[in-house]
Amino acid sequence: MSKLQPPALLGCHRCHKLVRWREQSACPRCGAHLHLRTPRSLSWTWAWLISASALMLPANLLPITRLQTFGMVDEDTIFSGVMSLYRNDMPGIATIVLVASVIVPLFKILGLSWICLRLKVGGSLNQAGAMRLYRFIEFIGRWSILDLFVIALMMSAIDRGLLLNVTPGPAATAFGGVVVLTLFAAKSLDTRLLWDQDNDNESKEP
Structure with missing residues (x-):
């Protein structure tokens, strides 16, 4: 550079x-x-993204809620919970949970990884398009925690400590970690690096 x-x-x-x-x-x-420029911005962003990617597996494979009814324990992952909502004629809530819990975090990780990769390898890059993508990732980041709010509301509505008992599973902690880490990744990326790369490309032109 x-x-x-x-x-x-x-x-x-x-x-x-x-x-x-x-x-x-x-x-x-x-x-x-x-x-x-923010020191080691790209390195920190990569570190947050790799950590968030590692937590995506337990967040989606481990149970996110445990429902205890009459001594029986029923565990649900994000996908099984979404399918259960669809089966119970609640497609709106199921779609919100699916988008907030799976699609949005995955989109944020892939989008930021693409921007960082382009900055790392250099070459031609549509800076305006990359900035629009970054701003969109920042905008939807605040809604990523929506699924945890749904779980909290469900537990407060159902849990009576008598016959029914709803508790969060280990996936809830992993998912919360994904949300926080992707927020850190977006905040640690210095987007001025995009325009620095554009200036470098212009200076190389004959």
Whole structure:
């Protein structure tokens, strides 16, 4: 990557104050060290994405809820829970759970991985399209936790501690980890790297 040309003004990454750029300077408001690009942004994003991908397996294969009725324990994974909702004529809720629990986290991991891979290998890249994809991933990220809210509401509505007892399974913890890690991955990616790559490609043109 070519050497970055420092701007006259630089935004602090912590408090967002505009500061005149000087080498090895600190923000006068919060004291944070000023830098042109977030250090090790791509490495941190890859680390969060790999960790989130590893948790996707237990989140989808292990039981996410345990229902105890008259001494009998019935466990449901995300997929079996979705199928049960479809069988009980609740397609709307089933679709919401499927999208929020499987499709959205997988889309976030694949989308961010594609952006990071393009930044890593270089070459031509539609920066505007990549930015739209990134903003969409950030927008839908806040809805990824919806499935855990559904589980919490279901437990509060059903669990009476007498004949019925609903408890979250280990997949709920793994799924929560996927949501948090993908949020960290999106926040740690410095999207200015996309435009740096565009400037590098322009400088190489004859």
